[in-house]
Amino acid sequence: TQLLEQSPQFLSIQEGENLTVYCNSSSVFSSLQWYRQEPGEGPVLLVTVVTGGEVKKLKRLTFQFGDARKDSSLHITAAQPGDTGLYLCAGENTGGFKTIFGAGTRLFVKA
Amino acid sequence: NAGVTQTPKFRILKIGQSMTLQCTQDMNHNYMYWYRQDPGMGLKLIYYSVGAGITDKGEVPNGYNVSRSTTEDFPLRLELAAPSQTSVYFCASNALTEAFFGQGTRLTVV
Numbered sequence: 001t002q003l004l005e006q007s008p009q010f011l012s013i014q015e016g017e018n019l020t021v022y023c024n025s026s027s028v029f030s031s032l033q034w035y036r037q038e039p040g041e042g043p044v045l046l047v048t049v050v051t052g053g054e055v056k057k058l059k060r061l062t063f064q065f066g067d068a069r070k071d072s073s074l075h076i077t078a079a080q081p082g083d084t085g086l087y088l089c090a091g092e093n094t095g096g097f098k099t100i101f102g103a104g105t106r107l108f109v110k111a
Numbered sequence: 112n113a114g115v116t117q118t119p120k121f122r123i124l125k126i127g128q129s130m131t132l133q134c135t136q137d138m139n140h141n142y143m144y145w146y147r148q149d150p151g152m153g154l155k156l157i158y159y160s161v162g163a164g165i166t167d168k169g170e171v172p173n174g175y176n177v178s179r180s181t182t183e184d185f186p187l188r189l190e191l192a193a194p195s196q197t198s199v200y201f202c203a204s205n206a207l208t209e210a211f212f213g214q215g216t217r218l219t220v221v
Contacts, residue, residue, distance in 0.1 A: 006153070031208045042115075042201050042212030043154070050208065088153055092208065098169065099144065099203075099210055103153035 003027070004091055004102035012108045016078050021105040023089035024071045030092045032072045034063055037086040037104075046074075079109045113137050117202050117213035124192040124220045132187040132216050134202030142205035143185040144169075145177065147198040148215075154201060160185055192220045 007022045023032070031050045035043035047056050049065035049072060056063045060083075062075040076083055088104045115136045124130055136143065141162045146154035146169075156169030160179040174196060176188040189196060197220045203210040 033208060033210070035210075040215075042203070042214055043210075044212075045209045048208040090210070098156060098159060099205060100156060100170075101146070101154040106151070 004089055004100055006087075006089055006102035006105050008105060009103065010106045010108075012110065013079055015080055015109055015111050017109075018075070018077050019079055019107070020073055020075045021087055021107070022071070022073050023102055025091065026070065027091070027093075028069050030069075032065055032069070032092070033090045033099075034072070034074055035088040035090060037088060043086075043088055076107075079107075081109045081111045083107060084109050115202055115204055115211050115213040117200075117216050119216060120214065121217050122219070124189075124218065126192060126194065126220060128192050129188070129190050130192070130218075132189075132200055132202070132218075134185045134187065134213060135183050136185075136202075136204040136211070137183065138204060138206065138211065139182060140204035140206055140211075141182065143179065144203045144205065144210070145175070145185070145187045146201045146203065147171065147196075148201060149198050157187065157200075189218075194220050196220050 005024050033048045034046045037043040047063045052067045052069045054065045060077045064073050086104045089102045118133045144159045145157040148154050155171045158177040160166045200216045202213045
């Protein structure tokens with residue numbers, strides 16, 4: 001069974017601080033996605049990483065896919081209250097049929 | 112473009128009742144999924160489908176059934192509702208490496 005573990009589970013920080021959340025697995029994934037979910041809504045895709053070692057930037061967010069395609073990280077620079085939400089990583093298995101989600105990191109950024 | 116549409120948005124069921132959660136997508140995606148999300152948690156895969164007429168179990172299929180007679184529709188059936196099925200249910204369709212989600216169905220079983 002493929003499993004994605006996210007850490008930390010909960011993070012509360014002040015506006016302007018930097019943070020990193022992690023997504024780890026013992027399995028290899030063909031691609032990995034990061035989603036952000038706000039209360040009462042479905043998850044919305046932030047980024048997809050496909051190649052081992054790949055780094056993608058989305059404004060203040062930096063995403064990295066591990067060389068072995070088993071793990072990923074999301075780094076937020078100068079966090080803002082608008083970044084508050086549940087951040088989910090999701091992996092596509094090598095067959096490409098199933099998307100498995102981690103339990104998420106709940107981020108709260110205080111003004 | 113409506114994307115993925117789920118109905119109903121809210122429902123309260125009594126123990127032992129049955130219901131069908133509806134999901135339809137207008138993006139012509141072959142892959143569709145049902146997830147459940149318990150409070151403060153991530154998403155658990157219930158069932159998925161890789162195309163019309165093809166379905167398979169996910170991580171937590173017990174107590175649920177699905178069908179996929181058309182590309183557009185992927186209903187989820189609860190036959191004998193139990194309190195453990197109280198959750199928010201999300202339907203999604205997948206285009207290569209991105210999943211598009213509906214807004215969810217909040218189900219309470221009492």
